[in-house]
Amino acid sequence: MDPGDPAGDPAAGTRRCTGQDPLLLLQILQTLWSTRERQQLREEAWRGFAALDDPLAGLLDMLESSRGRRREGPSLEAWISHQLQCWLRAQPHPGPAQHSPRLEQLQARAVRVLTESPLSLAAPLASIFQLQDADRSCLLEHVHRLYHEARFREAVMLGTTLKLQPELDVEKMSVPLLLQDKVALVERYVAGFPDLQRRLLALMDSWCQPGFDIKDVASCHVTAAVQLPLELAG
Incomplete structure (x- = not known):
């Protein structure tokens, strides 16, 4: 069962109430990234996504905090973005309505991140934040x-x-x-x-x-x- 599946995780509702800190989640994932324990990394990421009050804003918080440290090639930031994209597909999450002020705010942030990021972030950001409509x-x-x-x-x-x-x-x-x-x-x-x-x-x-x-x-x-x-x- 997927670790991000709230139906299979009784604690998911509690975590949503408390709200995972995106930057704390990033620190946890950075530690696991260095160990190359990919299965554990994915499980922790999906648990973290489920615990975020706003997964889309949380992703941007993580990417913005990593600004200036991104390199070409495989990166944790691109991996996290891709995993959130997969997580959202696996269990559709109610996001901001199309053309809503909230979505436009997120899109503006995502565009700023994209312009300072390697190409590997383009596809997941475009999908997650509907950048074709930004x-x-x-x-x-x-x-x-x-x-x-x-x-x-x-x-x-x-x-x-x-x-x-x-x-x-x-x-x-x-x-x-x-x-x-x-x-x-x-x-x-x-x-x-x-x-x-x-x-x-x-x-x-x-x-x-x-x-x-x-x-x-x-x-x-x-x-x-x-x-x-x-x-x-x-």
Whole structure:
């Protein structure tokens, strides 16, 4: 039986009354994370989620307290976010109503966390906080920032996760990755958007025309040109 299942845990109601401290839960999970006892870690996490007065706000409290300590690759913060996503799916938790002021407050906090976090947090945060319905201006600004920092893969993957493709320039987003031969990633980016697929095909067809020189494209994307194979960039 899942440790987060209140029906199988008589103490769950009591814990909800007292309210687990999210930062105390984070400390407990940090200790277990270092031991690599994953089963015990999951059980403790699910018990903790059930004991939080507000699991969504509690997650943000934990992530915000870890700000500045996150690294690329596997992280406790990403693991906790994914586990809360699984916990919510296993036993639907009554959350704030869609478009309610409470949800908008949580979404604003989640967006701030996302903009300072590795890509591994994007999918669980988008799912938990319905970020596809959040204020898109901040999300678009973050995608553009990643692009201008030459973090093209992250920009495209984040745009895909948050379904921002219709509001982004498909050529601008795709060309740097096509120059790096990351066609599959670009195909996933336009999947489900017939208009973007047509524009991408037209772009790639234009590259097959007589007289086309890939260096002309690279010259319009100076940062991307650095990533070209030596035989093209030389």
